[in-house]
Amino acid sequence: MDDGTRSVRLWHIVLTLLAATLTALATAPTAAASALAGLTAEAAIGIDGVDVFATSTSSALQVDGQDGRFPTTPMRHDGDSTRFYARVPVSPGQSVTSVTVRDTQADPPTTVSVDVQAISILQATYDGATLTIAAVTDATKYPLTVDAGGAVGILSSSAPVTFPLSAPPRTITVSSGALRAVAPVTITDGTASTDGTASTAVTAAAPPTATVAAATLSAPRGVATAIDGSGSTNATTFKAVIKNGPQGATLVDDSTSRPSILLPTWAAPTDVLPRVAAALTPTVVTFTATNGTASSTVDVTVNAVGDTVAVSTARSRAGAELQVAGTSTIPGVGPTLAPPTQVVVYARPNLVDDPTGLEQGWVKVGSAAVDATGAFSVRQRPASNVAYVQYLVQTSRGTQVAGALSR
The missing domain is CATH 2.60.40.10 (Immunoglobulins)
Structure with missing residues (x-):
């Protein structure tokens, strides 16, 4: 009887230990779970490639290659920090809209895919007299428009462009159609006044010069034809108006550096009898560039070209x-x-x-x-x-x- 009692007690102890062991195993983190690290990434178009930024507690990340666009690229790691960076060289003529960052040490693999920001603002500074802006994008998306609570000007390439302003904006927006990027403006010069308000020496703004690519244009009726004034300098706003010419002509985007003119069509399927011959008098458009204190104008002659x-x-x-x-x-x-x-x-x-x-x-x-x-x-x-x-x-x-x- 004593032997039986001891046997029961022994089995009870064994079962209790087994249950405790199973509970501990069930609640302990696995090696795979502990290896999973938070991974975030951002990507933006840069000069001669795509700039990719990532954060992770891992020690090895890479940007997965894309056939015909760019190779697999290891990311640089900044010491003991969580920061990673890579500049991915993109093949000529190719565009990249998204990238995938991979943690090469994680098991199972950890990846994150992000869209590539199509416009990157490289510089946005104000020195007390001029606002300097530089931005990079795909070559097909230039010119870029700079806005700061109103049109500031145009960027034709990634080179910095200066715009004379008496007071700086807090942020600027650079856009191309539906694409846009926003960045804060850094004030690089200025002194504090004795009454506690900011005081900045401001020089007189250089006068604007309105410049157009062609002073005479030939435009088919019914087809929007661009008047390219993007070469104007020291201007923050633009305006195009029809000075004279036949009735019916209209302007599109008339407050930009690249307005378009639309000459009226002539004969139409609804006509019942022949029309009087179409007018051949040219249309004259006045293009004006201003910077808030001064303005400059140039006239563009638009001739209707028939078929x-x-x-x-x-x-x-x-x-x-x-x-x-x-x-x-x-x-x-x-x-x-x-x-x-x-x-x-x-x-x-x-x-x-x-x-x-x-x-x-x-x-x-x-x-x-x-x-x-x-x-x-x-x-x-x-x-x-x-x-x-x-x-x-x-x-x-x-x-x-x-x-x-x-x-």
């Missing part, structure tokens, strides 16, 4: 078919335009010399849009029983041509 219409088919068979077909092209401009060129065709039963379209007797045949190859075709089939002998073509780009209809 070249070549008719290859012109026939009229009473009661059967009437067709006028050909091409419409604009010298130096691709055939695919938005909006496409519209062609309106008229016909008459008797010939007139040097038709203007204002003679009595013109009848609308139809209209068509010029296709991606520059071709058009207006066709009636079956046609009316009238034997038409002459056609007139008018286009939305301001051109008209006339000719004889064959049988």
Whole structure:
């Protein structure tokens, strides 16, 4: 009986120890869990590559390579800190929108993927008279616009640009379309006054100079044509206005250094009778650059350039078919335009010399849009029983041509 009691007690002790051991094992952290370290990363486009920053308690990180863009790149570690850095060299002509940072010591592997900031502000300083800004981005995204509670100016490259300002902003925004970056402005010069307020010596701002890439432009009707004033200097704001010219012209982005002019189209599919010949008077735009205290202006002359219409088919068979077909092209401009060129065709039963379209007797045949190859075709089939002998073509780009209809 005593032997049995001792056996029961012995088994009870064994089971108690086993349960305690299992509980300890269940609650103890595993080696893998303890090896997992917090990993954060940021990436921004830099000069000649992408700058990648990371923090981790690991001692070895890398930026995973991307085929055709850049190789796998080890990250530099700053001593006993958690800071890591790598400049990833990007192959010419390639763009990188995201990167992956990998902890090469973690098991299982630890990675984090982040988007690449498309604009990096390299410098934003104010020395008491001028604001100096430098920013880097993909070459296709220049020029960049600098804003500080109002337009400041334009960056055409990664080189620093100075803008004369009497008072500095707290932050500046650099943008290209929907892309933007914000940075604080560092004041690099100034002394404290005796009354406790800041006092900074300010020199007179250099006068602005309005400069345009071309003083005379040729613009197709209905197509926005840029007036490039980004070469203007010492300017913080810009304005473009139409000085004179035919009615109907409008400006787009008229408060930027690159406004665009939109000349009105001419003939339209809704026309019933031919129009009076399109006006050839140029439109004059005045472009002004200012810096708050002074301004500079320059005039730009914009001439409407018409399309070249070549008719290859012109026939009229009473009661059967009437067709006028050909091409419409604009010298130096691709055939695919938005909006496409519209062609309106008229016909008459008797010939007139040097038709203007204002003679009595013109009848609308139809209209068509010029296709991606520059071709058009207006066709009636079956046609009316009238034997038409002459056609007139008018286009939305301001051109008209006339000719004889064959049988």
